[in-house]
Amino acid sequence: QVQLVESGGGVAQPGRSLRLSCAASGFTFSTYDMHWVRQAPGKGLEWVAVIWYNGSNDYYADSVKGRFTISRDNSKNTLYLQMNSLRAEDTAVYYCARDWPRGYFDLWGRGTLVTVSS
Amino acid sequence: EIVLTQSPATLSLSPGERATLSCRASQSITGYLAWYQQKPGQVPRLLIYDASNRATGIPARFSGSGSGTDFTLTISSLEPEDFAIYYCQQRSNWPRGSFGQGTKLEIK
Numbered sequence: 001q002v003q004l005v006e007s008g009g010g011v012a013q014p015g016r017s018l019r020l021s022c023a024a025s026g027f028t029f030s031t032y033d034m035h036w037v038r039q040a041p042g043k044g045l046e047w048v049a050v051i052w053y054n055g056s057n058d059y060y061a062d063s064v065k066g067r068f069t070i071s072r073d074n075s076k077n078t079l080y081l082q083m084n085s086l087r088a089e090d091t092a093v094y095y096c097a098r099d100w101p102r103g104y105f106d107l108w109g110r111g112t113l114v115t116v117s118s
Numbered sequence: 119e120i121v122l123t124q125s126p127a128t129l130s131l132s133p134g135e136r137a138t139l140s141c142r143a144s145q146s147i148t149g150y151l152a153w154y155q156q157k158p159g160q161v162p163r164l165l166i167y168d169a170s171n172r173a174t175g176i177p178a179r180f181s182g183s184g185s186g187t188d189f190t191l192t193i194s195s196l197e198p199e200d201f202a203i204y205y206c207q208q209r210s211n212w213p214r215g216s217f218g219q220g221t222k223l224e225i226k
Binding site: 035106110 | 150152154156161162163164167168173174205207209212213214215216217218219220
């Protein structure tokens, strides 16, 4: 079954860190660029970061640049998002998404909720 | 930064009617635009990419058009399951992407 399953969300205090994971199955993970997209409660979608299929390049939204790091382990079919220096405005459901066709998102996980609160 | 503005914010229609949703870009994005549907409690689903190409499994009642800065998603005859929030997304400045703020299509 082709799917993405996120984990690692939870409650964190401002300034602390969390690491999200996204496990892929049912397709050749190592051949796809992968993204993180987030959605604050009751709000729209915000693109967060992308990583090349082989991990050679990554790009970030200005809102998270310098604080978040996207990475992947193709041997484990897993995508990661290391989130440091968390802020209240980072509170959202975080989705991992597959890039296909180029630049669009054809497969989404169910998301994991991150709440940043003291 | 490319900003996408969707209109209207809310569209109230009845099943069987035709829906027309708009997405305007702050600068030309040629044809690099997608549309997604998101139902309550569900993940977004890709409907249209490159302005007018239907994604796999998407019914023919969904169509997209436009180029440059103005784009339209048309649902020819609304089914009950079509009432949802619709987002446009551009990939003109790939690999970065951005979304519009969404249009809520509600039952009248």
